Amino acid sequence: MAHHESEDHSYHPQDALSVAMKATALTGGIGLVGSAVQNTLARQNVGALGIFMRSGSTIGVLAAMGGTYSFVKTASANLREQEDTFNTALGGFFSGAILGLRLRTFPAVVGYGAALSTFMTAFEYTGGSLFGSKKDQDVDEYDRRTALRKNFQTAGEQSVAELGEGRGIYGPNYEQRRAERIKEAYGIEVPTSPVPAS
Numbered sequence: 001m002a003h004h005e006s007e008d009h010s011y012h013p014q015d016a017l018s019v020a021m022k023a024t025a026l027t028g029g030i031g032l033v034g035s036a037v038q039n040t041l042a043r044q045n046v047g048a049l050g051i052f053m054r055s056g057s058t059i060g061v062l063a064a065m066g067g068t069y070s071f072v073k074t075a076s077a078n079l080r081e082q083e084d085t086f087n088t089a090l091g092g093f094f095s096g097a098i099l100g101l102r103l104r105t106f107p108a109v110v111g112y113g114a115a116l117s118t119f120m121t122a123f124e125y126t127g128g129s130l131f132g133s134k135k136d137q138d139v140d141e142y143d144r145r146t147a148l149r150k151n152f153q154t155a156g157e158q159s160v161a162e163l164g165e166g167r168g169i170y171g172p173n174y175e176q177r178r179a180e181r182i183k184e185a186y187g188i189e190v191p192t193s194p195v196p197a198s
Helices: 016-040 056-080 085-101 106-125 141-151 156-163 174-186
Strands: none
Touching: 016 056, 056 085, 085 106
């Protein structure tokens, strides 16, 4: 395991506009695909321009949501000079508020903002992945698994001391100690035989 003593943990500001533009392009592309699917599933024939004319608002809303989320999250991190889930909560709120603007009511704006903020914050807090937390790339997988195994191993003597003997748990020289206890308690001589090898 490599330890870096001189790691720099200070915050490095990012360009919020470029991050927002990239996210806008990405989510706008997703919106374009969604709009095309909506256009394809329409009952009447609306033509190729229906992607923009009939269901084009899907493109605009998704592009605005992605851009707003990325801009607010990055700008908040730059202003506060730290990366944490609070930035995600703010970005999620403003992004969800854009979705709520389509309904043109204040409760919808606040409700959609709070719902998306809660979802995005929970997603970020739990590792930001649908497939579990990310593994540290600096740690060898064999060493990591060996360390996990050793964390749960206890010495046999410690197990016997904590649980006591019996119920299939026997320490060394158990037969001799058992014979002595029986002789003291009942006065009966018990022969001690070694455990047969199997």
